[in-house]
Amino acid sequence: MRSSTVIARCAVSSLILAGILTGERPFAASHAHAQALPAPAAQVRVLIHNYAFHPATLRIAPGTTVTWVNQDDDVHTVMNADHGHLFSSKPLNTGQSFSHTFDAPGIYPYLCSVHPFMTGAIIVKAGA
Amino acid sequence: MRQAQHETNAETTPINTRRQALKCMLWAGSGVLWTVAGGVPRSSIIGSAQAADIPTTDFMFAQVSDSHIGFHAPANPDVKQTFRHAVRQVAALKGRASMLIHTGDVSHLGKDDELDTAQRILHDAGMDAHVIPGEHDMLLNHGQGFYRRFSPKDAEPLGAYTFDDHGVHFIALNNVSDFRPGGLGRLGAGQMAWLKADLQGRSASQPIVVLAHMPLWSVYPRWGWGTDESAELLAAFKPFGSVTVLNGHIHQVLQKVEGHVAFHTALSTAFPLPAPGDGPGPIPVKLPSAALAQALGTATVHVIGSDTGLAVVNQPLGA
Numbered sequence: 001m002r003s004s005t006v007i008a009r010c011a012v013s014s015l016i017l018a019g020i021l022t023g024e025r026p027f028a029a030s031h032a033h034a035q036a037l038p039a040p041a042a043q044v045r046v047l048i049h050n051y052a053f054h055p056a057t058l059r060i061a062p063g064t065t066v067t068w069v070n071q072d073d074d075v076h077t078v079m080n081a082d083h084g085h086l087f088s089s090k091p092l093n094t095g096q097s098f099s100h101t102f103d104a105p106g107i108y109p110y111l112c113s114v115h116p117f118m119t120g121a122i123i124v125k126a127g128a
Numbered sequence: 129m130r131q132a133q134h135e136t137n138a139e140t141t142p143i144n145t146r147r148q149a150l151k152c153m154l155w156a157g158s159g160v161l162w163t164v165a166g167g168v169p170r171s172s173i174i175g176s177a178q179a180a181d182i183p184t185t186d187f188m189f190a191q192v193s194d195s196h197i198g199f200h201a202p203a204n205p206d207v208k209q210t211f212r213h214a215v216r217q218v219a220a221l222k223g224r225a226s227m228l229i230h231t232g233d234v235s236h237l238g239k240d241d242e243l244d245t246a247q248r249i250l251h252d253a254g255m256d257a258h259v260i261p262g263e264h265d266m267l268l269n270h271g272q273g274f275y276r277r278f279s280p281k282d283a284e285p286l287g288a289y290t291f292d293d294h295g296v297h298f299i300a301l302n303n304v305s306d307f308r309p310g311g312l313g314r315l316g317a318g319q320m321a322w323l324k325a326d327l328q329g330r331s332a333s334q335p336i337v338v339l340a341h342m343p344l345w346s347v348y349p350r351w352g353w354g355t356d357e358s359a360e361l362l363a364a365f366k367p368f369g370s371v372t373v374l375n376g377h378i379h380q381v382l383q384k385v386e387g388h389v390a391f392h393t394a395l396s397t398a399f400p401l402p403a404p405g406d407g408p409g410p411i412p413v414k415l416p417s418a419a420l421a422q423a424l425g426t427a428t429v430h431v432i433g434s435d436t437g438l439a440v441v442n443q444p445l446g447a
Binding site: 050051052072073074075077081091093094109110111113114115116117119 | 201202203236237238263264267268307308309310311312349350351352407408409410411412
């Protein structure tokens, strides 16, 4: 009796957590109802517009896929600014996009290699 | 250097009059004619009355910039045509001008077909062409396609090289290959050392012309319009009596003199950009295509001095 109560409580709290996570993401799938476990992999968009990343700083949970979409008439890129260059897009022309899935927690600064004044950061943290 | 004086800086709004359109289109489509007299280069816009009046001098060359072959947005749906037009203007100077300089962003995406097209068009000038890289030319394979076509085989690792013409020492730099986040153009330690070695022991009376794509002085750092090593560069050039720096990148004419060093930026042959700080970013300025066709090669330019004497803006005054 006691152990099944604990399990039920855990299940409820993960559902609540999943709901909060998806609710916080501007472009995430918003249908986190009870039978959706395990939750689908989260997707978030970053818009490239008027020579800036929107949002410039993004907090996500591990396993989230980020897609950058270029809405400018000019070409842009998305390049990890760390020496490892964990992710680096091809040149993105108008309307083109680039995706990367972030599995490991950490802070990932990035820039547009055509316009290095355009910078952003992805913060990957469990429970973000 | 916030160019409030630049009369055309409001062109992100719709253009109401032909006169306004003509003024604005002076930002794009034309080349710059350089004459060297007494070791001091002077500029005028090709096709202008001022250029036509220039007396014959020992040495004359042309500059075009930012042709962005491969760009297809509304600001200019036919960048090949406008580049051809500018090169034809240069070709008409054959016999007077002895070479053509392209200060970078030859291509928009650095693709082989874009670089090939640009190379073919440049060939039509019928004179030697020196082409330096812009950041768009470096987008694929670390710029290998650009280097293969335009850089001498014995160039410095980033494609920097020097040559001499009519007693003038030309230094072609690459400040678009080593960007840092939030940063400006950058030469990097290797290229700076290479440059200082080239200047070492050189006669201070020899005129020097420096070519680089991004401005070598701080025009507007918030949009990256400058170069990290500009203070170090100024110090390196200090002993020399005549140093002229020719840049592209910002698609408009700005000039500045600091000591014996004169800085100039050139027009684009493709599309204009807003004046520094005008708007959220360096967004290509859209114009009706009819205005482009009407305005090309019909302009005159007056040079006006600022109150401080530090900055000079070539201010377009219409056809």
